[in-house]
Amino acid sequence: MFLTSPNKILGLDISDLSLKAVQIRRKMGGNYIQAFNSINLPPGIIEEGVIKDAEKVARLMRQLIQKSANKFTTRYAAISLPETKTFIKVIDIAHTDTQTDKVRDLISKELPRHMPLEMSEVQVDWQEIGNDHKYRKFLVAAVPRVIAEEYIKLCGLAQLEVVALEIEAQAITRAILPLAAEGNQRAWWNKLPWQKTKEATNNNKKDEGAKIILDLGATRTSIILLDKGIIQFANSIANISGEKITRTIMERKNLSYTKAEKAKLICGSDAKKCKGVIRDIMIEVIDELVKEIINTINFYQDHFSGQTKDLEIILCGGGSNMNRLDEILGKKLQRKILIANPLANISGELPRKIGNLYAYTTAIGLALKNMA
Numbered sequence: 001m002f003l004t005s006p007n008k009i010l011g012l013d014i015s016d017l018s019l020k021a022v023q024i025r026r027k028m029g030g031n032y033i034q035a036f037n038s039i040n041l042p043p044g045i046i047e048e049g050v051i052k053d054a055e056k057v058a059r060l061m062r063q064l065i066q067k068s069a070n071k072f073t074t075r076y077a078a079i080s081l082p083e084t085k086t087f088i089k090v091i092d093i094a095h096t097d098t099q100t101d102k103v104r105d106l107i108s109k110e111l112p113r114h115m116p117l118e119m120s121e122v123q124v125d126w127q128e129i130g131n132d133h134k135y136r137k138f139l140v141a142a143v144p145r146v147i148a149e150e151y152i153k154l155c156g157l158a159q160l161e162v163v164a165l166e167i168e169a170q171a172i173t174r175a176i177l178p179l180a181a182e183g184n185q186r187a188w189w190n191k192l193p194w195q196k197t198k199e200a201t202n203n204n205k206k207d208e209g210a211k212i213i214l215d216l217g218a219t220r221t222s223i224i225l226l227d228k229g230i231i232q233f234a235n236s237i238a239n240i241s242g243e244k245i246t247r248t249i250m251e252r253k254n255l256s257y258t259k260a261e262k263a264k265l266i267c268g269s270d271a272k273k274c275k276g277v278i279r280d281i282m283i284e285v286i287d288e289l290v291k292e293i294i295n296t297i298n299f300y301q302d303h304f305s306g307q308t309k310d311l312e313i314i315l316c317g318g319g320s321n322m323n324r325l326d327e328i329l330g331k332k333l334q335r336k337i338l339i340a341n342p343l344a345n346i347s348g349e350l351p352r353k354i355g356n357l358y359a360y361t362t363a364i365g366l367a368l369k370n371m372a
């Protein structure tokens with residue numbers, strides 16, 4: 001939801017263990033990355049999305065913006081709120097009802113059935129995403145007011161003004177699917193013939209059909225189910241995460257955190273490296289992930305009557321850098337696995353080399369808010 005609409009914003013992804021910011025510059029109808037930066041947070045200052053030490057986080061946020069190699073030139077920020085604390089839901093409203101009642105009233109009546117909060121406790125945003133002969137379909141996003149206020153206050157401490165609040169699944173989807181999927185017109189610049197080569201290489205171009213986006217983060221994995229480019233639901237799984245893999249390596253190999261993290265990145269899923277020990281741990285986690293994906297697909301078939309025969313899976317987040325993850329998942333699930341392109345809606349070169357592009361997916365999606 002947009003609170004005000006300035007013409008320059010930065011996307012700010014606030015996670016338990018990292019802050020990432022991206023600013024996009026619009027030129028001749030194209031979106032160019034002007035600045036990006038990330039910073040690790042020490043454990044404990046944000047825990048499961050709850051801000052424990054606002055002063056410290058705000059100080060690091062200032063550093064993130066001021067010490068960036070390329071300049072951020074706005075104090076207006078679009079932020080996402082912790083996945084576990086937000087709700088996103090498709091609500092069907094009968095045409096006959098919308099003739100008599102206002103959509104807002106109908107959503108207010110229906111939404112409390114799908115979340116453990118009262119309407120007075122949440123900020124709500126919605127968009128109409130389709131209709132059939134009987135129902136109008138609305139994608140409704142709800143954010144608890146207390147959480148929203150806490151994050152706005154935190155950004156205020158860092159002299160940033162929050163102008164948009166979003167559910168992370170919305171930001172991720174915006175980054176990796178062509179912007180037209182949001183109902184926006186693609187810029188005329190992107191329709192020019194010489195832009196075709198870039199479009200052809202964009203492996204996420206086809207936005208029809210069911211898809212699962214997996215955001216493999218440090219502290220959790222998010223599963224977002226999309227159909228026809230529209231989010232149907234999103235879930236966060238706390239026990240599948242990059243941190244969990246690192247901590248398991250620490251315990252089993254009796255290593256420090258830093259060494260375990262290094263072993264994870266170097267040996268990964270390669271059976272020939274580190275005597276295959278790291279690979280075995282990774283496979284255990286991948287097997288859990290496979291179970292969750294199968295459950296999600298079954299849930300979508302049973303509760304949404306969704307078509308899942310050709311469902312494809314798109315990987316993003318830092319964990320998608322894991323060596324051969326796409327190949328292993330593809331074999332286990334017998335489905336098409338794609339690695340997301342977080343630059344699907346970005347033109348031109350990056351201002352400098354980016355270390356871990358997939359980890360910037362959310363920040364890029366936030367920075368793209370309101371860019372056609």
Ligand SMILES: Nc1ncnc2c1ncn2[C@@H]1O[C@H](COP(=O)(O)OP(=O)(O)OP(=O)(O)O)[C@@H](O)[C@H]1O
Pocket residue numbers: 015016017018216217218219220221241242243261264265268317318319320321322323356358359
């Ligand atoms: N090559 C790699 N192999 C395996 N894991 C990797 C690799 N590169 C990065 N990671 C892992 O990705 C994770 C960081 O991803 P990301 O930056 O998306 O998380 P985050 O946004 O900070 O966390 P969250 O989204 O859970 O709040 C770390 O656990 C890191 O170890």
Ligand SMILES: [Mg+2]
Pocket residue numbers: 015217218317362
């Ligand atoms: Mg993340």
